[in-house]
Amino acid sequence: MRLTTAWESYAADKRLMGYSHHTLKGYKIQTNLLAKHLGNPHIEDVTFEQLKAYLVSQTHLKPSSLAHRVRYLKSLFHWAHDEGYLARNPASRLREPKLGSLVPKALSEENTELLREGCITPFEHALIEFLYTTGCRIGEVHGLNRNAINWETRSVIVLGKGSREREVYFTVKCGIWLKKYLKDRRDNDTALFVTERAPRRMSISQLRHVVKRVAKRSGVEANVYPHILRHSFATHLLNNGAELADIQGYLGHTKADTTRVYAMLSSERKRERYHKFFR
Numbered sequence: 001m002r003l004t005t006a007w008e009s010y011a012a013d014k015r016l017m018g019y020s021h022h023t024l025k026g027y028k029i030q031t032n033l034l035a036k037h038l039g040n041p042h043i044e045d046v047t048f049e050q051l052k053a054y055l056v057s058q059t060h061l062k063p064s065s066l067a068h069r070v071r072y073l074k075s076l077f078h079w080a081h082d083e084g085y086l087a088r089n090p091a092s093r094l095r096e097p098k099l100g101s102l103v104p105k106a107l108s109e110e111n112t113e114l115l116r117e118g119c120i121t122p123f124e125h126a127l128i129e130f131l132y133t134t135g136c137r138i139g140e141v142h143g144l145n146r147n148a149i150n151w152e153t154r155s156v157i158v159l160g161k162g163s164r165e166r167e168v169y170f171t172v173k174c175g176i177w178l179k180k181y182l183k184d185r186r187d188n189d190t191a192l193f194v195t196e197r198a199p200r201r202m203s204i205s206q207l208r209h210v211v212k213r214v215a216k217r218s219g220v221e222a223n224v225y226p227h228i229l230r231h232s233f234a235t236h237l238l239n240n241g242a243e244l245a246d247i248q249g250y251l252g253h254t255k256a257d258t259t260r261v262y263a264m265l266s267s268e269r270k271r272e273r274y275h276k277f278f279r
Helices: 003-016 021-038 048-056 063-082 109-117 122-134 138-142 172-184 204-218 226-239 244-251 256-265 267-277
Strands: 155-159 165-169
Touching: 003 021, 003 063, 021 048, 021 063, 048 063, 109 122, 109 204, 109 226, 122 138, 122 165, 122 172, 122 204, 122 226, 138 155, 138 204, 138 226, 165 244, 204 226, 226 244, 226 256, 244 256
Parallel strands: none
Antiparallel strands: 155 165
């Protein structure tokens, strides 16, 4: 079985397990890169040495990107071994690069307010407020329908990673802008956010473009992208006294360690604790 053929079977199994289209799209790109490097061999002919040489050729990547590539290769060949396509797993001895402490970036509260002021239309206000006050991933926002909003509790059920549902919440201000935006709409599309012309569900790249457009207009010098609003949501909650366990639930993290990195960003909280003991 050729490597690319094995990928098709692997992808079919992962779809049944709830892997997102976005995740599988990324895996397919990685498979094609490996197949091109090795000449699309039969999967049973791939060796540890070939995989290691391929990864060495990718060391121009950031350590986090290279680690992601290693994890995918281990997943693919582990699957092929379990399915009986391989007598032994050539990826079992691959090791991820050391990443050190990866601290997520967040906007200051001042820059967050500037970003808000950079919005012009109800649509821009609604999108920025929703991303920031819910802490949602951009893919989660992309998949939302407008009838999913519970106006009474100011909450929405989103479908996160691994097809796990969770309830997220938004503020009064966010609700006001959402209502203004939806009231202005003249289409019948079910999506929460749609394109301005020939309304249809906005793609992830289109949503990212809107965030970049607002950021440029706002004059914020920091690099602004949708996920930094998620980081900012978590960091600002922590700075204002929220518990890590609550933030973990809001973000949909399955592991507490994933949420704990935000404590490293909380300089305001560190200063507060310091001055509590040293006046």
